[in-house]
Amino acid sequence: MSIARICSRAACHKSAVSTLTYVYADSTCVLGPLATYAEPHCYDLCADHADRLTAPNGWEVIRLAPDPAAAGPSSDDLEALANAVREAARPLPRQEPGTGGPGAPVEIARRRHLRMLQDPGANTSEG
Numbered sequence: 001m002s003i004a005r006i007c008s009r010a011a012c013h014k015s016a017v018s019t020l021t022y023v024y025a026d027s028t029c030v031l032g033p034l035a036t037y038a039e040p041h042c043y044d045l046c047a048d049h050a051d052r053l054t055a056p057n058g059w060e061v062i063r064l065a066p067d068p069a070a071a072g073p074s075s076d077d078l079e080a081l082a083n084a085v086r087e088a089a090r091p092l093p094r095q096e097p098g099t100g101g102p103g104a105p106v107e108i109a110r111r112r113h114l115r116m117l118q119d120p121g122a123n124t125s126e127g
Helices: 047-051 075-089
Strands: 018-023 028-033 042-045 060-063 106-111 114-118
Touching: 018 047, 042 047
Parallel strands: 028 060
Antiparallel strands: 018 028, 018 042, 106 114
């Protein structure tokens, strides 16, 4: 569950879309795309407050336009997700006793994501 970040301005409850950072050494305000993580010395702003942002006297405002290609998932992300789903859906090869190596458990039953394993070293005969 992810928590939506809201605007840092008082009494504003809109979703944040930009992050404001002050660079005091250069007397500069940098307004860019919403940062990946909330930082303690940065301010998240909604679209309205980001558009109306003004800098203190003598300060410069640098507005970094968001990269539209970086906004959505890349083809690499989608391919990795598809590969993970395929891998999770692939059934495990059923092992015969003694083929998984010494001491390897053997799958004897499966129901959805649950597997029943048998310890090959356990004595299964009663006597």
